[in-house]
Structure formats: C-alpha cells, structure tokens
Amino acid sequence: KDKAKLVEAKAEVYKKGFYEGTMIVGSEAVKGKKVFEAKNIARREMIAEGDALPYFEPENIVMSRSGGECVVTYLDQWFLKYGEEEWRSAVYEHISNPETFNAYTDVTLKCFKENLDWLKEWACSRSFGLGTLLPWDEKFVIESLSDSTIYMAYYTVCHKLQGRANGSLNGQGGPVPPEKLTPAVWDYIFLETPYPEGCGLEESFLQELKDEFNYWYPMNLRVSGKDLINNHLTMSLYNHAAIWKDRPDLWPRSIYANGHIMVNSMKMAKSLGNFITLDEAVLGHREIELAGQKVTIGWCADATRFACADAGDGLEDSNFSCDTADKAILRLTTELEFVQSVMSDKNLRVTATEEHNFHDKAFAAKMDFFVSEADAAYESMRFRDALKNGFYGLQSARDTYRDACTRSGVPMHKDLLLKFIEVQTIVLSPICTHYCEHVWREVLGNKTSVTRAAWPTTAPPDRALVTASDFLESMVSKARLQFMELSGKKPKFVKGKKVEVDSSSVTPPNHVCFEISDDFPEWKKLILAQLGEWYDTETNSMPKDVMKKLKTFAVSSPVLKPKMKNSMQVGAFFIKKSEEEQEKAFELQVPYNQELVLKENAEYVASAIGVSSIEVIHQGDGGDAEPGSPVISFKTL
Numbered sequence: 001k002d003k004a005k006l007v008e009a010k011a012e013v014y015k016k017g018f019y020e021g022t023m024i025v026g027s028e029a030v031k032g033k034k035v036f037e038a039k040n041i042a043r044r045e046m047i048a049e050g051d052a053l054p055y056f057e058p059e060n061i062v063m064s065r066s067g068g069e070c071v072v073t074y075l076d077q078w079f080l081k082y083g084e085e086e087w088r089s090a091v092y093e094h095i096s097n098p099e100t101f102n103a104y105t106d107v108t109l110k111c112f113k114e115n116l117d118w119l120k121e122w123a124c125s126r127s128f129g130l131g132t133l134l135p136w137d138e139k140f141v142i143e144s145l146s147d148s149t150i151y152m153a154y155y156t157v158c159h160k161l162q163g164r165a166n167g168s169l170n171g172q173g174g175p176v177p178p179e180k181l182t183p184a185v186w187d188y189i190f191l192e193t194p195y196p197e198g199c200g201l202e203e204s205f206l207q208e209l210k211d212e213f214n215y216w217y218p219m220n221l222r223v224s225g226k227d228l229i230n231n232h233l234t235m236s237l238y239n240h241a242a243i244w245k246d247r248p249d250l251w252p253r254s255i256y257a258n259g260h261i262m263v264n265s266m267k268m269a270k271s272l273g274n275f276i277t278l279d280e281a282v283l284g285h286r287e288i289e290l291a292g293q294k295v296t297i298g299w300c301a302d303a304t305r306f307a308c309a310d311a312g313d314g315l316e317d318s319n320f321s322c323d324t325a326d327k328a329i330l331r332l333t334t335e336l337e338f339v340q341s342v343m344s345d346k347n348l349r350v351t352a353t354e355e356h357n358f359h360d361k362a363f364a365a366k367m368d369f370f371v372s373e374a375d376a377a378y379e380s381m382r383f384r385d386a387l388k389n390g391f392y393g394l395q396s397a398r399d400t401y402r403d404a405c406t407r408s409g410v411p412m413h414k415d416l417l418l419k420f421i422e423v424q425t426i427v428l429s430p431i432c433t434h435y436c437e438h439v440w441r442e443v444l445g446n447k448t449s450v451t452r453a454a455w456p457t458t459a460p461p462d463r464a465l466v467t468a469s470d471f472l473e474s475m476v477s478k479a480r481l482q483f484m485e486l487s488g489k490k491p492k493f494v495k496g497k498k499v500e501v502d503s504s505s506v507t508p509p510n511h512v513c514f515e516i517s518d519d520f521p522e523w524k525k526l527i528l529a530q531l532g533e534w535y536d537t538e539t540n541s542m543p544k545d546v547m548k549k550l551k552t553f554a555v556s557s558p559v560l561k562p563k564m565k566n567s568m569q570v571g572a573f574f575i576k577k578s579e580e581e582q583e584k585a586f587e588l589q590v591p592y593n594q595e596l597v598l599k600e601n602a603e604y605v606a607s608a609i610g611v612s613s614i615e616v617i618h619q620g621d622g623g624d625a626e627p628g629s630p631v632i633s634f635k636t637l
Contacts, residue, residue, distance in 0.1 A: 075127065078140060082238055083120040091237045092116050094251055102254035104381050105314050111229045111257070112237075119234055122146065135183075145232050149239040153190060156216040157209045176201065189213055190243070218250045226257045226315045233257070256381050259317040264290045268320075276320075278304075295322045302432040303328040309383040309431045332435050335395075339421050339443055348414035358600055359404040360413050361462075362469035366397035367423055369461035374427050383431070390427035394420065400473055407607040423456045463584075468592035471628055472601060476608045479512055479632050483609050486634055509634035510612040512605075516594045517618070517625035523559050524626075525588060527571050531578075532586035540582050542575055590628045613637070 021035045027045060030038035046052035056072040064070055082088070095101045095112055103109035125140035132147050134140040161176045184196035189209045199206075224233055233255055244250040260267075263274045273288050276297055280286070285298035299307075306328035311318035342348070356364070374390035377383070398420055405412045422444065429436035429450045440450035484490040487508035520528065530553055534543055543549060547568070554560040554567040578585040598605060598616045606614050611634070619625040 077123050078125040078134060078137065079121040080124045080146060082122050087238065087241065088116055091241050094241065094248060095237065100248070100253070104254065104256050107315055108257050112234060115230050115234045146235060148232065149236040150243060152219045152222070153213065153217065156213045157189065160209060160212065219252045220254060222252060222255045224255070224257060226259055229257055257315060259315050262317050262319045264295070264322055265319050266290060299325045299329060302332065302435045305431050309387045313382050313384055332432060336439065339439055342417045342421060343443060347411055348417065349411040350414050357410070359401055359408070360416060362465055363397055363401040363416055365462040365465040366469065367394065367420060368458040369466050370394050370397060371423055371427055371456050371458045372461055375455070378430065387431060394424045404604050408604045425450060426453050426456055464591040467590065468597045471592065471594065472597055475514065475598065475630065476605055479609045482632055483509070483611065483634065507636065509636045511615065511635050511637045512609055512611050513615040513617060513633045514598055515617050515619050515623060515625050515631040515633070517623065518589060518627060520588060520626055523563055524570060526557060526559060527567060528574060528586045528588060531571065531574055532583065535578060535583050535586065537583055542578065546575060547572065594630065
C-alpha cells in the first residue's frame with residue numbers, strides 16, 4: 001500500500017548512510033572514513049585484488065526512439081573534469097556575488113549552487129554524429145552540450161564573418177573561409193594574443209573583430225530553460241571561467257531560467273491537440289478543444305505577447321491563457337477608444353498644480369508608484385508583475401480617479417490624463433509594442449518611435465497619499481456593500497440558496513458613520529512590536545519558525561496567554577500582510593489622517609455609497625475600530 005513511501009524512505013536512509021555514515025569494516029585505508037569518502041578507495045582496492053570488475057548499467061530502463069531497450073556500452077571516452085576544486089570555487093564565488101552575477105530568483109541561484117556541488121566528470125565526446133572534431137583526438141566529436149558553452153562570444157563577430165545577402169562584407173568581398181579561422185586567429189580576437197602572422201587575414205580586420213567582442217562582452221543576459229541548469233548553463237559558467245581565467249569581468253553576468261509552458265493549465269503537446277506555434281498565435285485561425293471547451297486559436301502579436309507576459313515567470317511552468325489573449329484584444333481596443341476620447345474632450349479641467357484636489361494628488365502619486373513598481377519588475381525579469389503594475393495597476397488608478405471625479409461633479413484634469421496616457425504607453429511598450437507605437441505616433445503625434453522614448457521620470461512615490469487613497473476606496477467599497485444589504489438591493493443566501501428581497505418594503509438609510517481609532521489595543525501592539533523585531537529587512541522575510549516563536553512568546557506573556565487563539569490568528573494575519581507590505585505591515589499607526597481623508601472627500605463618499613451625509617467620530621474605550629479599519633454604521637436621519 002505504501003510503495004511510494006517505502007521508496008522515499010529507502011532513498012532517505014541510503015542518502016544519510018552515504019553522506020553521514022562511517023566505515024567500521026574494510027582496510028585501514030577506509031576504516032573511520034565517511035562512506036562517500038571511502039567509496040572510490042574501496043572500489044580501487046577490490047578491482048586491484050581481483051574481487052570486483054567495473055560494471056555499468058542505467059539507473060532505470062532506457063528505451064531508444066526505435067523502441068529497443070538500451071544497455072551501457074564500454075567505449076573509450078573523454079571527460080571534462082568539472083568539479084575540480086579550484087575551478088569549481090572560482091565559479092561558485094562568481095555566482096555568489098550579487099555584484100558579478102544575477103540569477104533573478106533565490107530558487108534559481110540555489111539550483112546553480114547545488115549543481116556545482118553535484119556536477120563532476122562529464123563525458124564530452126562521442127564517436128558519431130554532427131559536431132566539432134575533438135582537437136586532440138579527431139576520431140571523436142564533441143557532444144552538443146559541451147560544444148555550445150561559449151558560442152555567445154561568436155555572436156559578437158559572426159556578422160562580420162558570414163557575409164550578407166548582397167555578398168558584401170566590410171571590404172572582405174564575401175564570407176571569410178572557415179579554414180582561415182584558426183585557433184591562433186580566435187586567440188587574437190578573444191584572448192589578446194599577438195597577431196598571427198601569415199593567417200591570411202588583415203590585422204586591421206581582426207582588430208575590428210576584437211573591438212566588436214570587447215564592446216559586446218561580457219554576456220549580460222542568457223535566457224534558457226530550467227532543465228539546462230544541470231548541464232549546459234553550468235557548463236557555460238565553467239568554460240567561461242576556464243577560457244578567460246584571468247578575466248572574470250568577461251564571465252556571464254546573469255542567467256534567467258524559465259519553466260515550461262502550459263496552455264489553459266494543460267501541458268502543451270501535439271498529442272493533446274493544444275500545440276500552438278507563434279505563427280498560429282499571431283496569424284492563424286483554427287478551433288481546438290480544451291477540457292471539453294472549444295477555443296479559437298489566433299489573435300495578434302500584441303495580444304499574444306500580453307498573454308505571454310501574464311503567463312508567469314521564474315522556474316514555475318508558465319500558463320498561457322487563451323482567454324487572457326482574447327480579452328487583451330478587447331482591453332487594448334477599449335483603451336484606444338479612451339485615449340482618443342481624451343484627445344478630443346474640450347471639457348477637461350485645466351488648473352495649476354497647486355490647485356489639485358485630493359483625487360488629483362492621489363492619481364499622480366499612484367502613477368508614480370505603479371511606474372516605479374513596473375520598472376523594478378522589468379529590471380528583475382518579472383514580466384507578470386510588470387504587466388500587473390504597468391497596465392492593470394495604472395488602469396485601476398485611472399478608473400478610480402474617473403469614478404471619484406464623476407461622483408464629485410468635478411471634471412478630470414487634462415494634464416494628469418495626458419501624463420497617464422504617455423506613461424502607460426511607454427511602460428506597456430516592451431510588451432504591446434505595436435499598439436503602443438500606434439498610440440505614440442498616430443494619436444499623440446510624436447515623430448519618433450515609442451521604443452526611443454525616455455523612460456518616465458517619477459517622483460519618489462508618496463506612500464502616505466497612496467495608502468490614504470487606498471483607505472478611502474476600501475471604506476467606500478465596504479460601506480457600499482453594507483448599504484446594499486440594508487437597502488435590500490443585495491440578495492441574501494440562506495443555507496446556500498439565493499433568497500430574493502423585496503427592496504420596495506425596505507427604507508434605506510441616508511446617513512453613514514465612520515468610527516475611527518488611531519491606536520491598536522495594547523495586546524495587538526505587543527504582537528506587532530515583537531513581529532517587527534523578528535522581521536529581517538535585508539531579506540524582507542520572517543524566520544522560518546516564526547509561528548513557533550510567536551506561540552512561545554504568547555505563552556510567556558500574561559497579556560497574550562489568555563488570548564492565545566486570537567493572538568496566533570492576528571500574528572498570522574500580519575505575517576501574511578508583510579509578504580506584500582514588508583516591515584510597514586507592523587507599523588502601529590497609519591501614515592495619514594483618517595478623519596481628514598474622510599471629511600475632505602465627504603461629498604464623494606456619500607455619493608459613492610448612496611447616502612445623503614457622512615459622519616466621522618473617534619472611538620471610545622473598548623471599541624472594535626483600529627488604525628485604517630473604522631467601524632461603519634448606518635442610520636436614517
């Protein structure tokens with residue numbers, strides 16, 4: 001019944017025995033050593049004494065593409081000795097320094113480090129197939145993974161070697177013959193060795209190649225699949241370190257590894273009929289069936305890119321959603337209509353910056369915030385977060401501003417809307433380039449491409465203003481839901497069944513009261529203060545055993561022990577909150593004046609909720625209000 005668990009237990013026991021077990025039998029050469037240290041010594045002794053012979057077999061059954069079972073063949077083989085301590089240490093030091101290498105995620109960096117500890121001798125040759133002949137033993141071909149580890153260096157000069165469609169090549173009259181590209185020529189280009197006399201190529205031409213290489217190298221970014229971390233990508237690091245041993249400034253500066261791709265949460269495979277090529281995604285039009293639903297394949301470049309950006313980042317498998325691609329077309333079309341309407345609207349408000357109201361200031365602050373967040377996301381190769389902030393976030397800020405102005409009876413500000421359009425067009429352009437180019441040139445009238453536009457400059461985001469705006473919207477949303485329930489406009493559910501309410505028999509309230517507090521209860525202050533001490537601001541994380549530590553802390557506190565269950569729940573809530581807000585989640589007060597925000601926007605609040613008037617009062621002792629979370633109540637005046 002527990003075969004899987006037995007296999008897992010066996011593997012765990014073998015692992016502990018191998019790395020932690022100590023030899024108590026055998027020759028004096030192995031006794032007292034760890035098993036993993038003694039293994040090769042014992043092997044050599046047994047073979048030398050004739051007690052054993054080398055034998056190899058696959059770890060599992062290996063089937064060839066023709067359907068036959070594979071066995072291990074004993075052939076001559078060349079190995080690259082990865083794992084040699086000095087070599088490994090140089091690479092390990094390089095990737096461990098954030099100043100010299102970026103893996104973009106902690107998980108990816110951990111995979112590289114573990115692989116450096118695991119990868120040892122690697123069979124780098126084979127006796128047949130396409131490839132480069134092994135220079136010192138030409139009956140072998142270098143196997144593909146070993147032969148493609150510094151080809152990025154070739155990319156820096158290939159345009160000057162392979163010729164162009166019209167046959168010209170910077171005065172060389174055509175492609176450079178391969179036989180002239182000797183090891184001495186490559187050493188001159190890549191390794192700063194003297195000019196190879198008699199190579200048949202002008203020194204000035206080789207100097208051009210050297211200049212190209214030195215201009216483009218090191219490789220700033222390599223993007224590849226997560227399955228290549230264990231071989232090709234680690235080998236690339238190793239071989240850069242070997243060839244440019246004294247030039248670590250030429251070693252790869254960053255590697256981004258991504259997962260595989262799914263379509264509508266299903267593995268993409270031809271056998272499932274959901275295999276989508278880029279041509280089909282951009283130009284095609286065919287219908288497929290996914291999970292019992294018919295889906296039409298074929299969008300456009302920008303909708304496809306939009307869905308790809310939204311699919312996910314990092315080592316997790318990305319999910320391309322056909323629905324997201326469908327909706328992207330509608331979203332971009334709707335946004336284009338909005339942009340065009342702004343450009344032709346003569347009724348927009350035009351006032352000096354000093355005359356901006358709360359909603360104007362909040363909109364400007366949110367634009368700065370979302371642009372800075374999108375910028376950080378692009379820098380870290382987090383395209384989903386870039387889209388979340390650079391499109392969805394900016395859209396939400398604009399929609400909130402538009403609603404607030406409408407309900408307040410004040411037109412939107414023209415300069416702010418023009419800034420919004422310009423900012424969103426530039427920030428979205430790496431993803432939806434064609435749409436943004438159309439808006440940038442055809443609607444906004446710019447003469448140059450949006451790809452040449454300067455990135456938006458932003459003021460440091462006004463956190464107090466952003467959080468005050470979020471607080472206002474949150475209060476309006478919560479109060480609106482309560483108002484609908486009290487007015488009979490929201491259906492009730494009894495035992496899971498919808499029960500219609502006759503709203504004509506209900507008199508809706510016309511006054512809302514917000515009961516605010518500037519302080520948390522003392523017992524919550526203790527929890528927040530302690531969590532704030534445990535929070536690591538360098539890694540933006542809590543200790544792994546934080547809940548255990550919190551329980552111990554609560555048990556030892558005479559104030560918290562009687563509220564044990566509530567204390568653990570509150571602690572868990574704020575720990576979760578810190579994942580998004582970092583150390584700010586543990587602040588004891590909000591960075592804005594709750595009373596001022598609500599009263600200054602009283603007309604908007606009342607209109608958005610559906611009442612005639614609002615009231616703001618301070619909570620007395622023993623109330624349920626907390627900073628940023630007032631108690632909301634209604635009445636009829």
